[in-house]
Amino acid sequence: MSATTPVIELDMISKRFGGLVVLKDISMSVGPGEIVGLIGPNGAGKSTLFNVITALYAPEQGEVRFKGRRLTGTRPHNICRLGIARTFQLVRTFLSLTARENVLVGAVYGRGSRGGNVNAIADEALAMVGLTQQQHIVTEHMTLSARRLLEIARALACQPSLLLLDEPMAGLNESEIERMVEVIKRARGERGLSILWVEHKVDAIMKICDRVVVIDHGEKISDGTPAETVSNTKVIEAYLGEPIA
Amino acid sequence: MWQFLSLGLLAELTVNGILFGAMYGVAAVGLSLIFGTMRIIFIAQGTIIILGAYLVYWLFTLGGIDPYLSLLLVVPAAFIAGAGVYQALFRKAAAISDKNTSLLIAVGLMFLVQNTMSYAWTPNPKSIVTGYTALGVEILNMRLSFTRLMSMVIAFAATGAVVVFLRRTLVGKAVRAASENMQAAMLMGIDPHRVNAIAFAIGFALAGAAGVALATTYPFDPYFGFVFALKALIALALGGIGNVVGALVGGLALGLIESYSAFFISGGWADAISYGVFLLVLMFRPEGLFVRSIKKA
Numbered sequence: 078m079s080a081t082t083p084v085i086e087l088d089m090i091s092k093r094f095g096g097l098v099v100l101k102d103i104s105m106s107v108g109p110g111e112i113v114g115l116i117g118p119n120g121a122g123k124s125t126l127f128n129v130i131t132a133l134y135a136p137e138q139g140e141v142r143f144k145g146r147r148l149t150g151t152r153p154h155n156i157c158r159l160g161i162a163r164t165f166q167l168v169r170t171f172l173s174l175t176a177r178e179n180v181l182v183g184a185v186y187g188r189g190s191r192g193g194n195v196n197a198i199a200d201e202a203l204a205m206v207g208l209t210q211q212q213h214i215v216t217e218h219m220t221l222s223a224r225r226l227l228e229i230a231r232a233l234a235c236q237p238s239l240l241l242l243d244e245p246m247a248g249l250n251e252s253e254i255e256r257m258v259e260v261i262k263r264a265r266g267e268r269g270l271s272i273l274w275v276e277h278k279v280d281a282i283m284k285i286c287d288r289v290v291v292i293d294h295g296e297k298i299s300d301g302t303p304a305e306t307v308s309n310t311k312v313i314e315a316y317l318g319e320p321i322a
Numbered sequence: 323m324w325q326f327l328s329l330g331l332l333a334e335l336t337v338n339g340i341l342f343g344a345m346y347g348v349a350a351v352g353l354s355l356i357f358g359t360m361r362i363i364f365i366a367q368g369t370i371i372i373l374g375a376y377l378v379y380w381l382f383t384l385g386g387i388d389p390y391l392s393l394l395l396v397v398p399a400a401f402i403a404g405a406g407v408y409q410a411l412f413r414k415a416a417a418i419s420d421k422n423t424s425l426l427i428a429v430g431l432m433f434l435v436q437n438t439m440s441y442a443w444t445p446n447p448k449s450i451v452t453g454y455t456a457l458g459v460e461i462l463n464m465r466l467s468f469t470r471l472m473s474m475v476i477a478f479a480a481t482g483a484v485v486v487f488l489r490r491t492l493v494g495k496a497v498r499a500a501s502e503n504m505q506a507a508m509l510m511g512i513d514p515h516r517v518n519a520i521a522f523a524i525g526f527a528l529a530g531a532a533g534v535a536l537a538t539t540y541p542f543d544p545y546f547g548f549v550f551a552l553k554a555l556i557a558l559a560l561g562g563i564g565n566v567v568g569a570l571v572g573g574l575a576l577g578l579i580e581s582y583s584a585f586f587i588s589g590g591w592a593d594a595i596s597y598g599v600f601l602l603v604l605m606f607r608p609e610g611l612f613v614r615s616i617k618k619a
Contacts, residue, residue: 185496
């Protein structure tokens with residue numbers, strides 16, 4: 078693997094549900110240590126793209142490569158063990174388990190054959206998101222923002238090289254969003270993680286991401302720096318509608 | 323019958339209800355575990371219990387092995403058989419989102435085992451008679467059957483072991499995680515086939531223990547298993563699906579309901595009343611009687 082091999086590479090991915098085309102010829106990549114934002118109007122196909130990467134859906138066409146290796150036919154639990162961890166738009170922490178137990182699930186099962194002390198890994202992941210104090214609370218009793226942070230800790234405990242974030246800011250208030258931004262920056266800064274981040278809070282994306290990919294109706298309409306993205310007429314049309322005259 | 327009613331009789335009805343209910347409970351715990359990861363009611367659970375009972379009978383009559391000693395053989399054998407049954411019959415079906423296929427396989431398995439048992443051992447009821455079958459234990463002026471008491475101990479110990487496994491071990495935590503959200507568990511590296519196989523293995527092991535408990539206390543025939551599974555289902559509904567301790571408590575409650583209604587109303591009404599309670603619970607408290615109201619995220 079050369080230094081320029083992307084961590085994740087999507088090559089002409091198409092996905093249909095019956096007659097409905099949800100993704101059409103999507104090609105994109107995330108490089109080592111890069112944070113890429115993925116935005117688009119509701120129903121653009123962002124979550125479907127995540128589900129294709131994590132092998133919950135098999136694409137009709139195209140392939141996904143992780144560090145140059147084809148992922149076609151890999152079962153979802155092995156995707157995580159290879160080094161792709163994710164969070165969920167609708168939070169899916171294990172409610173009957175404590176925060177620490179949630180993180181331990183990632184540390185024990187999510188890391189494949191990577192060695193190390195699972196307790197130390199769990200401690201570190203909890204500390205990274207600032208939940209050390211709350212680690213023995215059963216998740217059912219935690220706030221939404223704490224659960225969202227916990228999902229990130231659980232994903233970090235899998236020691237991934239690629240982190241997929243599915244709207245980690247959804248439902249959070251301003252101060253919680255600030256905290257989340259700090260956590261994401263730290264995860265990248267301290268771990269050198271690559272991050273692919275779906276978000277509706279476009280301003281947050283524009284502040285942190287190295288690159289932004291925009292999809293609309295299942296097609297990629299823009300791929301560039303935040304500055305390039307905001308001046309792209311296709312993007313403006315997708316979000317605001319076509320100009321009248 | 324009121325003229326016969328005394329405090330002692332009431333106590334005896336209660337104790338007997340609890341003793342029989344413990345067996346419903348342990349069957350319900352098995353159902354609860356398999357439902358947790360597979361999302362199907364494993365309707366063959368009762369029939370597997372009967373198979374366990376036949377195995378105990380067979381070991382006793384042919385091998386002269388004491389029924390309680392045979393726990394050491396039956397439970398591990400059932401554990402392995404459970405994992406094997408999952409791998410052989412359910413693995414493919416578990417991977418598809420439509421659960422009806424898995425349910426139908428369970429129904430098919432139930433009929434297959436029922437009829438094989440009927441062919442092998444005849445449909446006539448069998449029972450195990452040992453030196454201690456008629457033994458009674460005096461506790462607080464009540465004469466309790468030794469074997470029923472042992473059955474209750476087995477049921478409590480088996481449920482306790484499952485609770486410790488789920489709460490204290492890493493594999494147990496993985497099973498709980500998968501029961502809550504299989505997709506999220508999968509994307510955190512948990513192999514769905516592993517946790518399903520573990521749920522089946524433990525479910526069968528519990529059926530083995532319940533088989534010993536049943537064989538030593540009551541006569542059984544190959545077709546009793548289906549009724550047993552239905553009773554376990556009622557216990558599960560009473561206790562709240564997905565709650566292991568609740569399943570045992572649900573079983574105890576059902577045992578009490580049957581015991582009281584058989585005496586105060588009539589033996590013939592006991593079943594009708596327990597199914598009636600089942601419907602009422604599903605209608606008015608579908609989350610179960612012993613669950614604090616569930617908050618959904």
